[in-house]
Amino acid sequence: MNKKIADLRMEMNKVIKGKDDIIVKIIMTVLASGHILLEDNPGLGKTTLAKTFSKATSMQDNRIQFTPDTMPSDILGYSMYNQREGKMEFVKGPVFTNLLLADEINRTSSKTQAALLEAMAEATATVDNVTYQLPKPFITIATQNPITSGGTQALPDSQLDRFMVRLSMGYPDVQSQVEMLMEDHGQNPIDAVQPVMSVEDLIQMRTEVANVYISYEIADYISRLVDATRHHDKIECGISPRGTKAFANMAKACAYMYDRNYVIPEDVMYVIYDIFKHRLILTPSARREKNGAENIIYDICQTTEAPSMAGERSN
Known part of the structure; x- marks a missing residue:
């Protein structure tokens, strides 16, 4: 594994106990130029994970706490009249950052949620018919509580599809909980996190991930897996072309994480559940x-027959 990635993984594990698999997937998603949706009950460390990642990668971060009265201007910014200069000025909102932590995104209105769509898709923000470029890289880590929680509403399908993955941290195991209690000395554990990667490092790694090789056989395999979602009798709406591209990019990032410049079927299988689960629209039954979604993906x-990659490994 790349040393900087290994150092980042180790630094995050200092704060986020017993969740190495989630940490690996977070790193993969960012390397694949994707956005992340963390869904879990309150108090499980979603916000802490995002802030730890931001500090360890030297990224500027901003946080939005979504509420029912959050407005699009609270995210994007607004224009105001400068009396001294005698002209309108644009005041940038929190979206102008490297890492945007969108906390409890499903507690606000659909109109406000939609304000993030352009930023997530194009890394731009349009206010008063003027389009502004966001800093590079631009990453959204959004958190949401399960829709059974009071005061929440489901994200629209169009916005769910913008998130490369939806992850769930779950409760820590007993040993991890013991470590957390033993290391609690009244200080914020994030304060001890050291930057181990620069923004420039991350941008370079993203370029290298984009250049990871996908053979015809792997492209065909990914396409057949996606096509199966579009003809399954328990699925109303399968994976979109955007989702297909996210699938391939995530498989590339998986290969890169483990020092390969080409994708193998195991990379595809490692990422498929996190790519597919939140995108599949199932039938009512x-x-x-x-x-239901996990069982369908397993099926x-x-x-779907995987290709033999015996010759590929020698390239």
Whole structure:
């Protein structure tokens, strides 16, 4: 594994105990130029994870706490009249940053949620018909509570599709909880996090990930897996072309994380659940089934033949 990535992983594990798999997927998603949705109950460390990542990668970060009365201007910014200069001036909102932590995004209105769409898709913000470029890189890590929580509403499908992955941290195991208690000395653990990567390092790594090789066989494999979601009797709406591209980019990042410049079927299988789960729109009967999406993805994986990559490894 790349030394800077290994150092980043180690630094994050100092604060986020027992969640190395989530940390790895966060790093992969950022390397793949994606945005992240963290869904879990309150108090499980979603915000702490995002802030730890920001500090360890030397990125500027801003946070928005979404509420029912949050307005689009609270995200993007607004124009105001400068009496001294005698002209209108644009006041930048918190979206003008490297890492935007959108906390409890599903507690605000659909109109306000939609204000993030352009920023997430194009890394730009348009206010009063003027388009502004956001800093590079621009990453959104959004958190949401389960829709069964009071005061929440489901994100629209168009916005869910903008997130490369949806992850769930879950509760820490007993040993991790013990470590957290033993290391609690009344200080914020994020204060001890050291930057181990620069913004320039991250931009360079993203370029290298984009250049990871996908063979015809892997491209065909990814396409057949995606196509299976569009013809499954328990799926109303399958993976979009945008989702297909995210799938391929995430597989590239997985290969890069483990020092390969080409994708193998194991990379595809490692990322498929996190790419597919939040994008599949199931039939009403499938939604009533326990673990419906996971079971469907498993079925698709089992019935879609993987290519043999014996010759690919020697390249």
